[in-house]
Structure formats: C-alpha cells, structure tokens
Amino acid sequence: MLDSRANILLACALSALAGYVDGIGFLHLGGLFVSFMSGNSTRMGVSLADGQWLSALEALGLIVLFVVGAAVGSLIVLGRSAHRQAVLLLTEALLLVAAAIAHHLGQPALAIVAIVLAMGLENAVFQIDGGGGLGLTYVTGALVKVGQLLAAAISGGSRWGWLPNLLLWAALVAGAAAGALAYSRFNLGAIWIAALVALALAAAIAAGAKRPD
Numbered sequence: 001m002l003d004s005r006a007n008i009l010l011a012c013a014l015s016a017l018a019g020y021v022d023g024i025g026f027l028h029l030g031g032l033f034v035s036f037m038s039g040n041s042t043r044m045g046v047s048l049a050d051g052q053w054l055s056a057l058e059a060l061g062l063i064v065l066f067v068v069g070a071a072v073g074s075l076i077v078l079g080r081s082a083h084r085q086a087v088l089l090l091t092e093a094l095l096l097v098a099a100a101i102a103h104h105l106g107q108p109a110l111a112i113v114a115i116v117l118a119m120g121l122e123n124a125v126f127q128i129d130g131g132g133g134l135g136l137t138y139v140t141g142a143l144v145k146v147g148q149l150l151a152a153a154i155s156g157g158s159r160w161g162w163l164p165n166l167l168l169w170a171a172l173v174a175g176a177a178a179g180a181l182a183y184s185r186f187n188l189g190a191i192w193i194a195a196l197v198a199l200a201l202a203a204a205i206a207a208g209a210k211r212p213d
Contacts, residue, residue, distance in 0.1 A: 008164045012171040014122055018137035019175025021194050024183045025115060035119035035137035037063050062116055069120020077127045085125055086206035092118045093198035096191055103188035111188055139169045
C-alpha cells in the first residue's frame with residue numbers, strides 16, 4: 001500500500017495526525033492512549049493484576065470504542081463508493097470537531113469518546129477488499145517491516161524499500177511531539193487543529209478523485 005508517492009504522503013500525514021491526537025489523549029488521560037490499543041491492553045492487564053478494577057474498565061472502554069470506530073471505517077470502505085477515502089476522512093474530521101465542541105461544553109468524557117472513535121476509523125483509509133489494511137495510528141508493524149526490509153536490502157533486495165515505513169514511524173513521533181506541545185497550551189481544545197487537518201485531507205482526497213486520468 002506504500003507503493004506510490006501519493007500513498008506515502010497520505011499515510012505519513014495521517015500517521016502524524018494520529019500521533020498528534022494520541023499525544024493529546026495520553027496527557028489528558030494520564031497514561032492511557034486514544035489510538036495505541038496495545039498499550040491500553042497492557043495497562044488493562046496490569047490493572048487487573050493489581051486489583052484496580054476501575055482503571056482496567058477504563059482501558060477496556062477505550063479498546064471497545066476503538067474497535068467500534070474501526071468497524072465503522074470498514075463499513076464505509078466496504079460501501080465501495082468512489083469517494084470512500086474522502087468520506088471516511090470527513091467522518092473522522094466531524095468526530096474530531098464533535099470532540100472539540102464537547103470539550104468547550106465542559107464534557108471531556110464525550111470528547112474522548114469521539115476522539116477514540118475517530119482514531120479507530122482512520123485505520124480503514126488503506127483497507128482493500130475487506131482486508132486489514134495499513135495501521136496508521138500505531139507503528140509497531142511499520143517498525144517490524146523496517147527490520148524485515150532492511151534484511152531484504154542487505155540480501156540483495158530493494159535498497160530503499162524500508163524507508164516508507166521508517167517515515168511512517170517518524171511522522172507519528174513528530175505528530176505526538178506537536179500534540180504534546182499543543183495540549184500544554186490549549187488543553188483538549190488542541191483537537192480543533194486535528195479536525196482542521198482532517199478536513200483539509202478529506203478535501204484534498206476528494207479533489208484528487210475528481211481529476212480526470
């Protein structure tokens with residue numbers, strides 16, 4: 001799926017967006033994540049072992065919301081609309097707008113619900129024929145591919161095949177740093193920036209789809 005410059009740019013932009021949102025969510029939730037469910041799963045297991053039932057339930061709730069968001073994203077993609085990527089990104093943007101509005105109305109819990117749904121949904125952007133697609137809100141798989149493709153390069157394969165996955169990782173880290181800085185200044189209101197970026201990406205994808213071949 002990272003087989004063209006356009007796809008690489010879009011994937012990196014979305015990974016940076018996810019990192020930005022996750023940085024905000026991590027700080028707001030005090031160590032839980034809005035897009036990295038492996039981390040939440042570990043926290044849930046540790047909390048269960050310590051008998052911290054409310055903490056375990058909070059982590060489980062985030063996981064369930066993320067799965068629901070991923071399912072909604074898949075339903076949009078499986079609808080096979082010619083503009084499904086743009087529709088999916090517009091839906092993500094509207095969820096982030098809803099999160100920002102909820103924050104301003106003094107409803108941070110609702111804001112987190114909308115954010116987690118948006119992050120789950122984003123992972124369907126590169127889904128093909130009902131498959132798993134490309135993970136954009138977590139980069140463990142990308143780092144595994146960096147290692148595998150580096151081995152392939154050493155063995156005589158593509159010299160730079162590992163680079164797109166490394167860029168995906170770097171984009172998420174940069175986004176997380178930006179999100180942390182924005183949160184320190186705007187609190188959850190920093191989600192407005194993510195919503196505007198998602199809207200811009202949706203518009204760009206829609207405009208690209210309308211161009212004649």
